[in-house]
């Protein structure tokens with residue numbers, strides 16, 4: 365949506381890794397293997413890919429979605445940006461309560477075949493739980509997700525939370541209430557970006 369509205373390229377580590385895999389690069393195949401095992405791709409690889417992407421696409425503005433997630437990643441990003449003679453204008457902190465996260469996860473339907481996810485509140489799918497992409501069965505995620513959630517929340521509190529201070533100190537942090545519907549959240553994000561985009 366950001367790309368469509370502002371013409372600014374958006375990426376995330378996940379998107380970059382998927383593209384590497386689709387292109388069949390050695391790194392793409394290696395990292396696909398790592399994620400398939402359920403392991404995390406190392407910061408060193410992620411940071412390298414982000415730098416390559418920035419050199420190719422970041423000349424006229426860029427947005428990272430879900431990156432950086434840790435202090436070491438944020439510090440590496442700062443050094444890359446310094447090397448490229450650019451800097452961040454804005455860090456949007458999407459605040460979502462634990463309650464909202466739980467509600468969204470328990471209301472989530474996932475295609476057993478291709479992994480497409482939607483929510484039970486999307487009436488279209490609640491009525492006929494079939495995947496729009498591959499006709500696979502849409503099922504509720506199971507209890508495993510709750511233990512995964514606990515781990516993620518712990519990781520968020522220890523590893524990601526410190527970023528609020530990091531970006532607060534350089535005065536680019538803006539908080540957005542993420543406990544509302546998509547439209548309300550996106551309209552706030554749009555307004556923040558608009559203030560930074562030269563007319």
Ligand SMILES: [Zn+2]
Pocket residue numbers: 475476477478479480495496497498499500
């Ligand atoms: Zn599917």
